Amino acid sequence: MTHKVLVLAGDGIGPEIVAEARKVLEALRRGFGLAVELEEGLVGGAAIDATGTPLPEATLRLAREADAVLLGAVGGPKWDDLPSERRPEKGLLGLRGGLGLFANLRPAVLYPELAAASTLRAEVVAGLDMLIVRELTGGIYFGEPRGIRTRPDGVREGVNTMVYSEPEIERIARVAFEAARRRGRRVCSVDKANVLEVSALWREVVTRVAADYPDVELAHMYVDNAAMQLVRAPRQFDVMVTGNLFGDILSDCAAMLTGSIGMLPSASLDAAGKGMYEPIHGSAPDIAGRGVANPLATILSVAMMLRHSLGEGELAGRVEAAVREVLAAGLRTPDIDGGEGTRRVGTKEMGDAVAAA
Numbered sequence: 255m256t257h258k259v260l261v262l263a264g265d266g267i268g269p270e271i272v273a274e275a276r277k278v279l280e281a282l283r284r285g286f287g288l289a290v291e292l293e294e295g296l297v298g299g300a301a302i303d304a305t306g307t308p309l310p311e312a313t314l315r316l317a318r319e320a321d322a323v324l325l326g327a328v329g330g331p332k333w334d335d336l337p338s339e340r341r342p343e344k345g346l347l348g349l350r351g352g353l354g355l356f357a358n359l360r361p362a363v364l365y366p367e368l369a370a371a372s373t374l375r376a377e378v379v380a381g382l383d384m385l386i387v388r389e390l391t392g393g394i395y396f397g398e399p400r401g402i403r404t405r406p407d408g409v410r411e412g413v414n415t416m417v418y419s420e421p422e423i424e425r426i427a428r429v430a431f432e433a434a435r436r437r438g439r440r441v442c443s444v445d446k447a448n449v450l451e452v453s454a455l456w457r458e459v460v461t462r463v464a465a466d467y468p469d470v471e472l473a474h475m476y477v478d479n480a481a482m483q484l485v486r487a488p489r490q491f492d493v494m495v496t497g498n499l500f501g502d503i504l505s506d507c508a509a510m511l512t513g514s515i516g517m518l519p520s521a522s523l524d525a526a527g528k529g530m531y532e533p534i535h536g537s538a539p540d541i542a543g544r545g546v547a548n549p550l551a552t553i554l555s556v557a558m559m560l561r562h563s564l565g566e567g568e569l570a571g572r573v574e575a576a577v578r579e580v581l582a583a584g585l586r587t588p589d590i591d592g593g594e595g596t597r598r599v600g601t602k603e604m605g606d607a608v609a610a611a
């Protein structure tokens with residue numbers, strides 16, 4: 255069966271890093287007979303420029319027809335002055351919502367070669383291998399009412415609303431517990447139950463779901479403590495499950511523990527395992543077009559796609575092994591500059607090396 259993959263390069267460094275991911279898919283096709291058919295679509299600023307909207311109907315249709323979506327990144331200063339409804343980021347949110355991608359999986363893995371690039375001492379992060387499961391289609395990023403309004407006394411106020419329903423909490427909790435079964439069998443649920451009612455419900459529902467997974471250990475943590483623990487002793491975590499806003503912040507924090515935001519992939523899954531795969535970093539307008547962006551997060555996103563949506567776990571392992579091989583050989587993009595015994599390379603050279611490996 256031929257896998258159908260929709261490729262959305264997006265903006266900034268998006269096209270540069272996606273080109274390298276395509277090289278890797280091409281290498282798998284040539285070397286291992288991977289049957290994959292790539293389609294291309296527009297999203298974000300590129301789509302605004304071409305069609306006036308960040309998520310054209312055609313892109314959503316192609317995404318629905320595909321087995322998986324590979325995305326670069328969206329956004330940039332060029333579109334920053336647009337009203338929020340028409341911003342490039344709306345394209346991403348629209349895809350996540352439109353495809354029902356409620357579960358965001360973000361592994362944070364420390365590659366031994368990059369320990370020196372971590373913001374923490376090597377002995378604190380050595381062996382770090384955790385997974386953040388972030389709820390992606392609910393919470394304060396989507397809740398109503400929202401907006402900027404003017405009170406009767408003339409004072410303006412900004413409003414957003416954090417809402418989670420029981421079914422929303424239950425399904426993301428199940429994703430976390432299932433993932434924990436394939437890993438270290440520990441789940442830490444992060445909330446702010448001492449202040450927020452939505453978090454009190456979150457805690458109650460996660461605890462209820464845990465009863466179905468007696469083989470998995472559940473702990474709860476307030477988000478402020480979780481942030482502290484992440485930078486104090488990150489290896490205590492196996493799977494961390496949390497809502498949209500807290501997960502956004504904590505996963506960027508976890509990213510830096512591993513050395514570079516340029517190394518970390520993500521998967522966003524629906525209930526049936528279809529997914530969108532993208533690096534966790536943004537479009538990095540400050541380095542776009544210079545050929546220095548690290549393509550490894552996008553290449554590792556391809557590995558996650560192979561494993562979670564295409565049923566090609568064996569090839570996923572080969573991609574991950576190839577990434578380890580080029581790191582061990584000393585290749586480094588500037589964001590993971592490694593000092594002695596390493597060689598600085600650009601985006602293309604890194605992609606070529608992984609494809610060759």
Ligand code: ATP
Nearest residue numbers: 329515516535536537538539540541547548549589
């Ligand atoms: P977004 O809101 O889209 O997440 P952001 O404002 O968080 O974007 P990023 O685009 O992720 O920002 O960039 C943050 C910093 O990390 C920038 O200095 C950028 O150059 C750097 N960076 C991001 N991705 C990469 C990459 N693949 N390789 C090297 N540096 C990167």
Ligand code: MG
Nearest residue numbers: 506534535536
């Ligand atoms: Mg960001």
